[in-house]
Amino acid sequence: MSSRKPEVKPTNIELSCTEIGGLWGIYLQESMTVCFLTYFRHHLQDGQIVPLADEAFQIAKNRMDKIKKFFQAENFPIPAAFSEGDVNLTAPPLFHDTFTLSFLYMMNRLGMINYAFTASNNVRLDVLDFFNECIHTTTEMFGKAVRMMLEKGIYDRPPKMNYPEKVEFVEKTSFLDGLLGAKRPLNAIELSEIFFNIERNYFSVIVMLGFAQVMEDKKLKEHILRGKKISESQINLFNNLLMQEDLLGTVPISMEVTGSTVSPFSDKLILSMINILNSVDIMLISHALSLSMRLDLTAHYTKIIAKVMSYSKDTFDIMVEHRWLEQPPLTIDRKQLLQS
Numbered sequence: 001m002s003s004r005k006p007e008v009k010p011t012n013i014e015l016s017c018t019e020i021g022g023l024w025g026i027y028l029q030e031s032m033t034v035c036f037l038t039y040f041r042h043h044l045q046d047g048q049i050v051p052l053a054d055e056a057f058q059i060a061k062n063r064m065d066k067i068k069k070f071f072q073a074e075n076f077p078i079p080a081a082f083s084e085g086d087v088n089l090t091a092p093p094l095f096h097d098t099f100t101l102s103f104l105y106m107m108n109r110l111g112m113i114n115y116a117f118t119a120s121n122n123v124r125l126d127v128l129d130f131f132n133e134c135i136h137t138t139t140e141m142f143g144k145a146v147r148m149m150l151e152k153g154i155y156d157r158p159p160k161m162n163y164p165e166k167v168e169f170v171e172k173t174s175f176l177d178g179l180l181g182a183k184r185p186l187n188a189i190e191l192s193e194i195f196f197n198i199e200r201n202y203f204s205v206i207v208m209l210g211f212a213q214v215m216e217d218k219k220l221k222e223h224i225l226r227g228k229k230i231s232e233s234q235i236n237l238f239n240n241l242l243m244q245e246d247l248l249g250t251v252p253i254s255m256e257v258t259g260s261t262v263s264p265f266s267d268k269l270i271l272s273m274i275n276i277l278n279s280v281d282i283m284l285i286s287h288a289l290s291l292s293m294r295l296d297l298t299a300h301y302t303k304i305i306a307k308v309m310s311y312s313k314d315t316f317d318i319m320v321e322h323r324w325l326e327q328p329p330l331t332i333d334r335k336q337l338l339q340s
């Protein structure tokens with residue numbers, strides 16, 4: 001029997017499940033971001049975008065280093081995540097320079113949501129400080145991306161609406177109607193959710209188009225194109241809703257895919273990105289559903305969630321089949337221990 005004593009720590013507050021899950025998930029996402037930005041930075045020629053991409057790359061690397069220190073201090077295994085082997089820098093540019101700006105905008109917009117949610121689940125103060133720092137730097141980077149997109153004329157602002165003249169309260173239960181007969185106008189919250197769902201799905205369409213264009217495996221290409229169609233159907237649905245409200249539809253992202261057919265990314269990295277986009281879509285469509293107060297909107301969102309969940313399940317199965325899906329940390333299987 002070993003007589004070695006455990007290492008003495010200044011404090012012995014171990015990571016809880018929320019801190020482990022948050023740090024583990026963010027490490028994988030930042031590792032993925034590093035891979036994409038490594039490739040984008042290699043081909044970038046726009047002198048305005050290069051410094052912003054460099055800053056975002058360094059932020060992601062620093063976050064990974066800090067998470068490594070958390071895990072090493074706890075003798076916790078570092079996730080395999082992604083590496084230089086998942087990026088092919090010899091491949092020609094797959095996206096035009098402005099897509100890097102769209103990527104930074106969208107990833108930081110989603111990051112603000114993700115980091116705030118993750119921070120709210122943490123109670124160990126050093127981990128909480130780390131996520132608070134992530135929220136701060138992500139918000140700053142988002143603002144810089146928006147500012148540059150406005151300067152370049154590629155940012156489509158959310159729809160405007162008239163200011164109300166006075167405070168009003170709901171007087172009729174028909175406020176919830178919308179499936180049949182007359183519908184009340186969209187409220188500000190519903191309109192915001194529709195706009196950002198269109199914007200997010202346009203981003204997904206561009207990403208899926210690029211991935212499908214360079215994918216050699218026919219089955220994987222078909223799966224990617226199926227995801228692209230799901231995003232396109234959401235765009236069409238939401239734009240039609242806006243047109244029915246006498247509001248113009250929106251096309252926030254221009255064509256940003258080049259003619260390259262050489263894949264710059266591993267199939268694992270591509271499918272992992274799609275897996276994250278699926279998770280985000282389910283989360284944000286559910287959020288929109290919870291805030292919508294017109295029954296036709298709730299019906300639409302419910303159908304969309306079912307489609308995306310089905311596609312997400314198939315993506316999951318593909319990743320498991322190819323051993324591309326790294327398993328999140330599990331609790332101890334007590335039943336197996338008792339049976340041994």
